[in-house]
Amino acid sequence: MVKLRKGEKKDLPAVLNLIKELAEYEKALEQVANTVSKMEEDGFGDQPIYGLLVAEENGVIIGTSIYYYRYSTWKGKRLYLEDLVVTESKRGIGAGKLLFDATLKIAKETKCSGMMWQVLDWNEPAINFYKKYDTNFEDNWINCNIDF
Numbered sequence: 282m283v284k285l286r287k288g289e290k291k292d293l294p295a296v297l298n299l300i301k302e303l304a305e306y307e308k309a310l311e312q313v314a315n316t317v318s319k320m321e322e323d324g325f326g327d328q329p330i331y332g333l334l335v336a337e338e339n340g341v342i343i344g345t346s347i348y349y350y351r352y353s354t355w356k357g358k359r360l361y362l363e364d365l366v367v368t369e370s371k372r373g374i375g376a377g378k379l380l381f382d383a384t385l386k387i388a389k390e391t392k393c394s395g396m397m398w399q400v401l402d403w404n405e406p407a408i409n410f411y412k413k414y415d416t417n418f419e420d421n422w423i424n425c426n427i428d429f
Contacts, residue, residue: 287335290321295335301313306369345366347362348384360387360397365384
């Protein structure tokens with residue numbers, strides 16, 4: 282049975298492993314520069330900048346939802362789902378749905394105007410999962426970033 286709970290510092294090594302598993306799936310493992318100590322400082326320091334849920338099965342972390350709040354000048358407070366990851370061997374048992382639903386609930390409880398996230402255009406399993414939620418898929422925006 283899958284159990285959900287709020288993530289804790291002790292979970293960060295397992296969560297980082299899930300992040301690396303996702304990055305490998307997305308053919309971008311070399312881009313992961315994050316560390317457990319950075320995640321601890323950023324999520325559990327004086328001013329946490331992200332929230333974390335974990336899914337466990339028999340005491341082993343099998344999935345995570347990592348999110349933060351952003352502000353839209355058009356829509357107000359939004360919850361941004363940075364990553365939703367379930368380890369490959371446990372996909373299809375409902376952990377992703379539990380994590381996604383719990384993250385949606387957090388967005389509603391914290392009075393967000395909605396939840397946002399990204400999905401790669403070739404990731405059909407994820408796209409099909411999100412379609413079950415009546416998701417709006419945008420095609421007008423280009424993602425931009427500057428790395429330091």
